[in-house]
Amino acid sequence: MNANPDIKTADSEPDWDAARTRFPVLEAKTYLNSCAYGALATDVNEAFQRYLNDRLEKGTDWAYWVERNDCVRTAVADFLGATTDEIAVTTSASAGINSIASALKFEGSRKKVVISDYEFPTSAQIWYAQEARGANVVRVAEKDGYIPVEQFAAAIDDDTLIVAVTQVCFRHGARLDIPAIAEIARKKGALLLVDGYQGLGTIDFDVHTVAPDFVVGGMLKYLLGTAGIGFLYVRQPLIESLVPTVTGWFAQSDIFAMDSTRYDPASNARRFEMGTPPVPNCYAAEAGLKILAEFGLPAIERRIFELTASIVNEVKSAGYTLAVPDNPERRGAMITIRSHDEFALVAALDSQGIVTSSRNGNLRISPHFYNNQDDIDTLFRALRQQKHLLV
Numbered sequence: 001m002n003a004n005p006d007i008k009t010a011d012s013e014p015d016w017d018a019a020r021t022r023f024p025v026l027e028a029k030t031y032l033n034s035c036a037y038g039a040l041a042t043d044v045n046e047a048f049q050r051y052l053n054d055r056l057e058k059g060t061d062w063a064y065w066v067e068r069n070d071c072v073r074t075a076v077a078d079f080l081g082a083t084t085d086e087i088a089v090t091t092s093a094s095a096g097i098n099s100i101a102s103a104l105k106f107e108g109s110r111k112k113v114v115i116s117d118y119e120f121p122t123s124a125q126i127w128y129a130q131e132a133r134g135a136n137v138v139r140v141a142e143k144d145g146y147i148p149v150e151q152f153a154a155a156i157d158d159d160t161l162i163v164a165v166t167q168v169c170f171r172h173g174a175r176l177d178i179p180a181i182a183e184i185a186r187k188k189g190a191l192l193l194v195d196g197y198q199g200l201g202t203i204d205f206d207v208h209t210v211a212p213d214f215v216v217g218g219m220l221k222y223l224l225g226t227a228g229i230g231f232l233y234v235r236q237p238l239i240e241s242l243v244p245t246v247t248g249w250f251a252q253s254d255i256f257a258m259d260s261t262r263y264d265p266a267s268n269a270r271r272f273e274m275g276t277p278p279v280p281n282c283y284a285a286e287a288g289l290k291i292l293a294e295f296g297l298p299a300i301e302r303r304i305f306e307l308t309a310s311i312v313n314e315v316k317s318a319g320y321t322l323a324v325p326d327n328p329e330r331r332g333a334m335i336t337i338r339s340h341d342e343f344a345l346v347a348a349l350d351s352q353g354i355v356t357s358s359r360n361g362n363l364r365i366s367p368h369f370y371n372n373q374d375d376i377d378t379l380f381r382a383l384r385q386q387k388h389l390l391v
């Protein structure tokens with residue numbers, strides 16, 4: 001992904017203060033909750049408005065709407081270093097995982113699905129649902145606050161059909177060593193699916209470097225779009241060997257043939273799509289991805305690293321307990337701290353205009369490039385007043 005030179009400052013980093021003005025919520029709130037929902041950019045707001053205006057002025061415009069869907073496909077392909085033929089535009093990460101699961105056969109000796117303790121419920125549940133079709137789901141356990149790669153090496157074997165793991169855990173922000181897991185899966189002849197929902201948009205990720213077989217994600221968090229739209233990447237050589245049984249008319253080789261007499265899946269990753277695309281969400285997702293392309297993922301990753309390093313330092317100097325690993329290579333954009341009462345803590349912060357979230361006893365602090373040190377200072381001033389809620 002190339003950064004636009006026009007937005008570079010003299011020291012060649014983007015002007016983050018200027019970027020911040022494109023997210024109006026930041027004027028009203030200290031918004032540190034991008035792991036739950038990214039802040040709404042004026043560009044994305046305008047994109048939604050454009051959709052409504054198009055509806056008011058033109059009524060229907062299917063050719064243009066299919067083009068919007070294809071623009072999202074192209075933007076996701078650019079973002080991942082993939083080709084457009086390798087991208088399905090879905091309505092959720094679940095839709096992409098289900099499509100792949102439906103195309104797999106759990107037969108012979110390769111029936112094992114390796115997941116981990118870090119999975120978002122949907123990605124674990126979908127694989128457990130495949131047990132009715134013969135899958136044998138094995139869950140790699142967390143040990144001493146992390147899942148080291150050796151745990152995956154012990155679980156992935158010649159019986160493994162697919163390894164389906166998250167990039168960053170939604171509960172505490174621990175980041176798995178995906179390149180190392182990919183290498184283990186490859187050596188054992190197993191497929192690898194990465195759930196990038198909590199990582200993509202914050203970590204520069206190129207499918208040629210990591211070489212996963214599948215990647216799923218969604219647009220509502222760090223990709224700055226909206227709920228109701230996601231994507232699935234499928235590595236080119238695999239596409240035609242996978243025939244999804246969860247399907248629909250937008251997955252057919254000629255959508256508008258309207259042929260009700262047979263199933264004729266597209267030769268590219270569109271075969272993993274289903275019904276009518278989420279048209280308004282395509283407008284929004286396109287606008288969100290455009291912002292990321294403008295700044296470039298390497299700069300965004302550097303910016304987030306600076307912010308998360310500062311948060312970790314504040315946590316340590318205040319004597320709070322980190323729930324995410326301290327090692328920067330083992331965490332993403334979400335920093336978590338232990339709380340005696342996470343709900344009371346989130347509510348107390350909210351009453352001071354500070355937006356965070358929680359999971360499993362952890363306060364989740366999740367900056368994006370649009371946050372700054374003032375946001376972090378505001379948060380830690382407020383946390384000092386809530387010390388009794390922190391471990």
Ligand SMILES: Cc1ncc(COP(=O)(O)O)c(C=O)c1O
Nearest residue numbers: 092093094120122170197198218
């Ligand atoms: C890691 C991860 N995977 C998946 C999802 C959501 O999946 P879906 O788009 O199917 O709702 C989330 C949402 O929070 C998530 O954090």
